[in-house]
Amino acid sequence: MKLFDLSMILDEDLRFSLREIEKAIFFIVLAAFAVALLAVATFEGEYLSGYGLERLLEFSGVLEKGWMAGHGALFLHGIQGFFIVTFFIEIIFIASRYMRGWKL
Amino acid sequence: MHAGYGEAARRLEIARRMPEKNDFGIVFLVIGLFLVFLGLGMFIPAAVDAAIDNPDWQVFVVCACFVTFIGGLLFLLNRGDYSEISIRQGFLITLSTWVAIPLFGALPFVYSDLDLSYTDAFFEAMSGVTTTGSTVITGLDGLPPGILLWRSLLQWIGGGGIIVMGVAILPMLKVGGMQLFKIAAFDVSENFIPRSVKLALSLSFLYIGLTMICALMLWLAGMTAFEAACHAFTTLSTGGYSTSDGSIGHFDSAVIDYVLSFFMLLGSLPFILYLKVLKGQPMGLLRDSQVRWYLLMLGVVIGALTLWLWTGGRFEFDDALRYTTFNVISVITTTGFATMDYTSWGMLSVAVFFFIMFIGGCTGSTSGGIKIFRFQIMFGVLKSQIKRLLWPNGVSVVRYNGRTINHSAVESVFIFVFLYLAGVMLLALALTLTGLDFVTALSGAGTAMSNVGPGVGILIGPAGNFRDLPDMAIWLLSFGMLLGRLELFAVLVLFSPQFWRS
Numbered sequence: 158m159k160l161f162d163l164s165m166i167l168d169e170d171l172r173f174s175l176r177e178i179e180k181a182i183f184f185i186v187l188a189a190f191a192v193a194l195l196a197v198a199t200f201e202g203e204y205l206s207g208y209g210l211e212r213l214l215e216f217s218g219v220l221e222k223g224w225m226a227g228h229g230a231l232f233l234h235g236i237q238g239f240f241i242v243t244f245f246i247e248i249i250f251i252a253s254r255y256m257r258g259w260k261l
Numbered sequence: 262m263h264a265g266y267g268e269a270a271r272r273l274e275i276a277r278r279m280p281e282k283n284d285f286g287i288v289f290l291v292i293g294l295f296l297v298f299l300g301l302g303m304f305i306p307a308a309v310d311a312a313i314d315n316p317d318w319q320v321f322v323v324c325a326c327f328v329t330f331i332g333g334l335l336f337l338l339n340r341g342d343y344s345e346i347s348i349r350q351g352f353l354i355t356l357s358t359w360v361a362i363p364l365f366g367a368l369p370f371v372y373s374d375l376d377l378s379y380t381d382a383f384f385e386a387m388s389g390v391t392t393t394g395s396t397v398i399t400g401l402d403g404l405p406p407g408i409l410l411w412r413s414l415l416q417w418i419g420g421g422g423i424i425v426m427g428v429a430i431l432p433m434l435k436v437g438g439m440q441l442f443k444i445a446a447f448d449v450s451e452n453f454i455p456r457s458v459k460l461a462l463s464l465s466f467l468y469i470g471l472t473m474i475c476a477l478m479l480w481l482a483g484m485t486a487f488e489a490a491c492h493a494f495t496t497l498s499t500g501g502y503s504t505s506d507g508s509i510g511h512f513d514s515a516v517i518d519y520v521l522s523f524f525m526l527l528g529s530l531p532f533i534l535y536l537k538v539l540k541g542q543p544m545g546l547l548r549d550s551q552v553r554w555y556l557l558m559l560g561v562v563i564g565a566l567t568l569w570l571w572t573g574g575r576f577e578f579d580d581a582l583r584y585t586t587f588n589v590i591s592v593i594t595t596t597g598f599a600t601m602d603y604t605s606w607g608m609l610s611v612a613v614f615f616f617i618m619f620i621g622g623c624t625g626s627t628s629g630g631i632k633i634f635r636f637q638i639m640f641g642v643l644k645s646q647i648k649r650l651l652w653p654n655g656v657s658v659v660r661y662n663g664r665t666i667n668h669s670a671v672e673s674v675f676i677f678v679f680l681y682l683a684g685v686m687l688l689a690l691a692l693t694l695t696g697l698d699f700v701t702a703l704s705g706a707g708t709a710m711s712n713v714g715p716g717v718g719i720l721i722g723p724a725g726n727f728r729d730l731p732d733m734a735i736w737l738l739s740f741g742m743l744l745g746r747l748e749l750f751a752v753l754v755l756f757s758p759q760f761w762r763s
Contacts, residue, residue, distance in 0.1 A: 174345055178291060181458045185425070185465040186298060192469045237481045241474060248470035252539050255463055259540065 195247060200240050207236050287346060288353045290339035292361045296332025299362055300325045302414060303369065309487075310407035317373050317405045324368040331365070349760065355430060355751050359422075359743060363387040366415050370398075373408055380732045387739040389415030391746035392423070392627055394501025394597035394714030395721070395738070397728040401506050406487055412502045413494035420498020420627040421468050423746065424532050425461040427625050431748065464532050467539075472497045475524040482516040496521055499528040499627045501597030501714040508723070509587070510600040515579075518587040518600060529594035529622025530555070550662045551623050555633045562617060563589050569609060593617045595629040597714020599723035611717055615704060618713045619685075629712030629745050631681055637661060638674045680749050685710050688741045695734040705734070709741030 211232065214220040225232060307321030346354065363386035370382035377385065381397040388395045389412055401409065476493035480486055488504050495502045505511035509521060530552055537545030546552050563585050570581040584600060591598045592614050604611050621630015641659040648657040659666045685706045692702035697720075704716035715723040720730070727735065744752050754760050 175287065175290070177458045178346075179294060181425070181461045182294060182298060184458075184462050185421070188462065188466050189469050192466065192473060196473050234481065237477060241477045241481065244470075244477065245474055248467075248474070249539060252463060252466055252470070252536075255466070256536060256540055259459075259536075 192248075196244060199244055199247065200236075203240050203243065204236050207232065207239075285353075286339040286341060287350055288357055289335045290341075291354045292357055293332045293335030293337075293339065295358050295362060296328055296365055297336060298332075299365060299418075300327070300329030300332055302418070303328065303411070305414065306369070306407035306411040309410055310405055313406065315405040315407060317369075317407045320372045321369055321407055321411070324372065328365045328368065351430060352751060352754055352760070355426065355747065356743075356755060359390065359747060362418070363390045363415075363739075366390060366411075369408065369411055374405070375408060378732075380735050381728065384727065384735045384739050385412065386415055387742050388714075389500065389502065390419035390422075391712050391742040392416050392419045392498045392500040392595070392629070393709065393712040393742045393746075394495070395708065395716075395727050395742075396502065397726065397730075397735070399506060399726055399728060401504060402511075409491055409504045410487075413491040413500075413504075416498045416500030416502055417472065417494035419746075420500060420528070421465060423627055424464050424468055424625070428460055428464060428533060431751070460533075460536075463536060467532060467535055468497060471524070471527060475520070478520045478524075479517060482520050483514055484512065484517065492521065493524070496524045496596065496598075497528045497627065499525060499594045499596040499622070499629075499712075501591070503598060508599045513600075515583050518583055521598060522587050522590045525590050525594045525596045525598070526559075528596070529626045529628040531623045531625035533625050551634045551637060554637055555623055558620070558633070559590065559593060562593070562613065566610065566613060570606065573607075575606065588614070589617065592713060593620055593630075594622050595711055595713045597708075599715060602722060602724040604717055604722050615707070615717055618704075618707055618711050619681075621711060629710075631678060631711075634661065635674045635678060638666060638671060639678065641666070642671055642675075677749060680753070681710065684741070684744060684749065688737060691737050692734050695731045695737070697730070697734060705730075705738060706741060709738040710745035712742060712745050 208225075211220065211225055215222060215224055303321050303325035307318045307325060310316075310318035310321060363383055366389070367379065367382035367386035370377045370385050371379055375382075375398060377397065384395070384397055387393075394416070396412075398404070398412075472493045475496055476486075476489045479489035479492055484492065491502075491504050492509075494500075501508075503509060503511070509518065530546065531549065534546050534549055534552065542548075563582075566585040566589060567578070567581045570576050570585060571578045575581070576584065584603075587598070587600050588603045590596075595618070603614055619631055620636070621632045622628025624632045624634050638659060638661055641661065645657040645659050648655060659671055685703075688706035688710065689699075689703040692705055693699060697705065698718070700718045701716065701720045704718060705721055708714060708716040708721070715721065715725070719725060721727055727738070730738070
């Protein structure tokens with residue numbers, strides 16, 4: 158048995174495509190930026206919505222005035238927790254849509 | 262007339278023996294492409310340093326411009342009509358890319374305030390890109406954020422690269438064992454290329470998404486946003502670089518330990534199976550025999566060590582469970598984070614951690630090591646041999662994941678394991694010749710080839726550092742990391758004369 162019998166590998170007629178490599182690298186980098194943007198947009202959106210809701214609750218009297226000053230850390234933790242769940246769902250949703258029709 | 266034919270034939274023969282211009286042109290072109298993106302990536306730590314007014318941002322900007330320029334030059338000078346890349350060129354591209362990225366990625370380490378020699382800087386970058394996690398840098402807690410982020414980014418790029426390469430390139434080169442995962446999405450027999458690009462994209466998307474979720478959970482668990490981002494980069498990639506000399510022990514938080522353990526585990530499972538889960542097969546992961554074996558083995562090792570530490574009175578049960586879970590997962594997934602010096606737990610733990618560093622995670626993950634599927638196939642062969650002894654006239658086949666494995670696959674597994682162990686021995690021998698003691702040399706060789714990070718012993722153990730090693734040892738270990746990361750064959754194939762013959 159030869160340890161390095163490469164003929165089976167090297168003589169195969171399989172080929173890569175340079176165009177596909179270029180395309181893949183470009184789209185992977187693009188995907189990284191897109192996911193980062195999605196994360197920022199989702200977080201900012203949820204933070205602002207949460208802040209708006211808190212102001213509304215303050216205004217309606219459900220929460221006392223200046224609630225945020227004393228509970229800022231708790232609020233941020235809540236938003237972070239909510240964000241993890243929504244972001245996870247977004248990722249699953251996008252990936253599932255992209256893979257629609259695939260046979261795995 | 263006769264002489265003319267002779268001359269023409271001679272020229273043709275010379276031309277046939279010479280490597281085609283395209284052979285190297287296309288290699289330089291792809292390296293150039295990767296370097297352009299690497300250079301652009303250096304602007305990220307530059308921006309972080311600039312934001313806090315750290316002068317290192319200038320180093321990153323200069324390095325980024327230089328690397329982008331060199332990459333751009335290589336790309337443009339070699340631009341041509343290359344529609345296809347042969348298997349031979351595939352090997353060249355694979356190896357040269359994994360050498361070129363640390364070669365240029367090391368530059369910020371050389372010119373920043375770290376004042377590292379190029380040898381040390383190259384080691385740091387190679388350790389990053391191969392997701393090994395061994396470091397020559399001390400005083401991490403006081404370093405500017407740009408350098409810390411750059412180390413983490415190198416590991417993240419390396420982790421992503423190995424996942425994509427594992428499904429898109431290595432199966433075509435018959436390296437890495439992914440050809441055993443015969444599923445429709447990347448069956449190499451037909452229409453491979455378009456599917457592999459889509460597959461690479463979906464895996465990258467998943468890798469990026471999981472990294473972000475990991476960062477968010479670490480942030481929620483109490484890390485700062487910067488620490489969370491850096492550790493997320495090095496957790497999913499099973500790299501193990503930290504922002505502190507005390508590694509994860511610096512945070513001393515059970516929640517952080519468990520979050521990291523979970524994501525290290527995710528990084529060490531076959532990413533391709535996550536796609537199955539996303540496609541509505543939630544049990545897709547557990548149906549895979551490699552994953553089942555892996556989880557079972559993890560459970561046994563963690564359970565046994567926990568009981569040993571608890572009954573030995575060293576820790577309370579919850580602490581014993583926390584420390585063993587984290588450190589065993591860290592070593593077995595070849596991440597290399599540490600919460601404490603587990604070599605101080607006693608000789609049993611030294612032996613256990615030394616052996617599990619060779620096992621590694623699953624194929625198609627970011628982990629290094631021998632990989633679980635190879636142990637499964639070797640176990641299958643052992644079972645088959647025993648059956649043959651008991652029933653000499655019976656037919657026994659080796660099965661993996663419910664499929665019969667052919668002889669060449671079994672052969673390649675045994676050759677890999679033989680070469681792997683021989684490589685570790687030879688590397689250890691070479692390290693001993695540089696003046697290292699036997700334990701440091703053997704564990705250093707093992708940790709480099711398995712891409713784990715820390716070794717065993719005072720010098721390079723979980724509480725140690727690779728800075729005090731001689732330069733020759735540093736270069737040898739860098740080579741060992743590359744060998745391990747590219748599953749040996751992708752590197753060794755280039756040393757074969759047959760490869761270079763036309």
